[in-house]
Amino acid sequence: xxxxxxHPSDDVLMAYAAGSLLAPFALVVATHLALxxxxxxxxxxxxxxxxxxxxxxxxxxxxxxxxxxxxARLDEPVREPPVPTPDRRGGEVLPQxxxxxxxxxxxxxxxxxAGGFSYVPLPSPRGFRIRLLSIRPxxxxxxxxxxxxxxxxxLAGGFKDGGRQFxxxxxxxxxxxxxxRQIADPGEPCLCLAVTEGRLHLTGPLGRLIDPLLRx
Amino acid sequence: xxAIALNRDKQSFGELFDHFAPRVKSYLRRLGASDVLAExxxxxxxxxxWRRAGLFDRAKAGVGTWVFTIARNKRIDALxxxxxxxxxxxxxxxxxxxxxxxxxxxxxxxxxxLAEILRQAIKGLPPExxxxxxxxxxxxxxxxxxxxxxxxxxxxxKSRLRLAxxxxxxxxxxxx
Numbered sequence: 001x002x003x004x005x006x007h008p009s010d011d012v013l014m015a016y017a018a019g020s021l022l023a024p025f026a027l028v029v030a031t032h033l034a035l036x037x038x039x040x041x042x043x044x045x046x047x048x049x050x051x052x053x054x055x056x057x058x059x060x061x062x063x064x065x066x067x068x069x070x071x072a073r074l075d076e077p078v079r080e081p082p083v084p085t086p087d088r089r090g091g092e093v094l095p096q097x098x099x100x101x102x103x104x105x106x107x108x109x110x111x112x113x114a115g116g117f118s119y120v121p122l123p124s125p126r127g128f129r130i131r132l133l134s135i136r137p138x139x140x141x142x143x144x145x146x147x148x149x150x151x152x153x154x155l156a157g158g159f160k161d162g163g164r165q166f167x168x169x170x171x172x173x174x175x176x177x178x179x180x181r182q183i184a185d186p187g188e189p190c191l192c193l194a195v196t197e198g199r200l201h202l203t204g205p206l207g208r209l210i211d212p213l214l215r216x
Numbered sequence: 217x218x219a220i221a222l223n224r225d226k227q228s229f230g231e232l233f234d235h236f237a238p239r240v241k242s243y244l245r246r247l248g249a250s251d252v253l254a255e256x257x258x259x260x261x262x263x264x265x266w267r268r269a270g271l272f273d274r275a276k277a278g279v280g281t282w283v284f285t286i287a288r289n290k291r292i293d294a295l296x297x298x299x300x301x302x303x304x305x306x307x308x309x310x311x312x313x314x315x316x317x318x319x320x321x322x323x324x325x326x327x328x329x330l331a332e333i334l335r336q337a338i339k340g341l342p343p344e345x346x347x348x349x350x351x352x353x354x355x356x357x358x359x360x361x362x363x364x365x366x367x368x369x370x371x372x373x374k375s376r377l378r379l380a381x382x383x384x385x386x387x388x389x390x391x392x
Contacts, residue, residue: 001311011352011359011377018353019288023298030301034310040303044276045330049384050288051281052335053353059238060245062255067233070259070266074226078267095309097301169311175370 004036004169008151012173013039017046024128024195027098028151028171031193034095035169093155098193102132106191116184117141119194129196135159135184141194148197150174152182157190159183217279221269229266232279237262240287246354247291257294261287278331296356337384345380348373 008016008029015021016029033040094102101122102109109132111118116139124130127148135141137157151173158167159182166172172182184190219225220232240261244254264286272282289300303310341349351362359377363370 003311009374009378010381011374014377014381015352015359019292019300020352020356020358022358023296023301026301030303033303034307037311037313040313044281045334045385046381047285048278048281048330048334049338049349050284050353051278052331052338053350054236054239054243054284054287055280057239057242057246060242060254062237062241062258066255066259067230067237070233070237070262071226071230073263074224074229074266092309096304096307099307099309 001035002167003038004032004167004171006164006166006170006172007036007039008032008171009173012151013042014046014049017043018050022128022197023125024130024197025149025151027101027130028153028193028195031095031098032153032169032171034097093191098155101130106132115139127197129194131194133192133194135182135190135192137184137186137189140181140183148175150194150196152195153193155191155193157188158185159190159192160185217269217272217274220266221272232265233262236265236280236283240283243284243287243354244291244295247295247356249291249295253294257290258287261290264290278328280331334384341380341383345376345383348377349380352377 007013012021012025012029016026021029033043093106102120106120109120111120111134117133117135119134120132122130122132132155133141133152135157141159151171152166153172154166154168154170156168158165158170160166161172161182164172165185166182182190182192217228217232219228237258241254241258244257245251249257261283265283268286272279277285289302292298292300338346338349348362351357352359355362357365359373360370362368363373366373
């Protein structure tokens with residue numbers, strides 16, 4: 001399988017390694033990492049930075065009892081939670097940890113149709129929208145801006161955004177200053193994972209009319 | 217660490233505990249845990265270190281790095297009440313590690329050597345970059361929150377962090 005060419009930016013990867021990246025974006029990064037050995041190596045380097053910073057922290061006081069308690073528990077039988085049988089359905093397209101969140105085959109999900117694309121909303125924390133987006137070949141996701149950042153990861157097919165080509169595993173990042181539009185490649189529908197912070201604003205002529213109705 | 221993984225050597229683990237437990241607790245305190253909670257979570261982290269010692273891969277990470285990732289995940293699970301999302305290397309959809317035998321820039325030096333190079337590189341960072349790096353790892357703040365707090369444009373925060381990260385890429389400078 002060809003390796004992804006568009007990666008999360010350095011600072012986003014580092015925030016993921018540090019543990020400070022917000023969960024919806026961490027979902028995009030972790031799913032990208034499943035498809036990108038190069039970024040996994042980069043993440044290990046950032047984690048090594050975390051290890052050094054940990055090593056150089058001023059030690060806190062730890063009570064003797066805390067140590068005795070831990071030492072006393074070393075022989076405890078480990079009650080590891082049973083490893084769940086992995087659900088392989090949809091595995092050709094959806095790597096972990098995304099597959100768990102989708103929780104079943106894509107076809108069985110209720111797709112919502114809107115013009116040239118359809119989408120499945122996924123469980124999202126407050127202030128975020130996590131969706132699987134399927135864009136019909138040659139069609140575009142609606143022209144839009146957003147209040148916060150956006151990350152999109154291609155899972156199947158591909159799209160072009162401002163002259164750049166995105167294929168499976170590729171990540172596109174955008175912030176509120178970018179008014180952009182992704183156009184799906186001809187051939188098969190483009191399936192992406194899209195995470196947006198805050199609301200989207202449709203900016204095309206029709207988009208402006210329906211924006212208040214759609215509440216994307 | 218090998219003694220812990222292979223021989224279940226409690227004395228070696230005790231020494232590891234003496235070094236890392238106070239630092240793990242300090243890390244958790246810094247990220248907002250109360251003293252009591254930090255001490256509780258620290259014990260869970262250290263027990264996880266003991267129980268998963270067999271999974272530790274010295275070629276991939278130093279001991280400090282490994283303890284850091286366990287503490288980080290425990291912190292996200294417990295303090296943020298989220299589940300840390302990670303790659304499942306056993307998942308058939310996961311792209312396997314390249315097997316062509318050409319070691320990546322990181323693999324050319326061992327984890328121990330990489331740690332030493334990184335340690336020196338971190339020491340050499342200008343204060344404003346070092347501060348941002350520390351905030352990113354220890355303050356659980358998104359880059360936009362850091363920007364707001366420091367009264368800097370978001371772009372400045374991101375470019376300073378990227379500058380810092382570039383300096384922490386030994387041997388990679390020629391490739392970018």
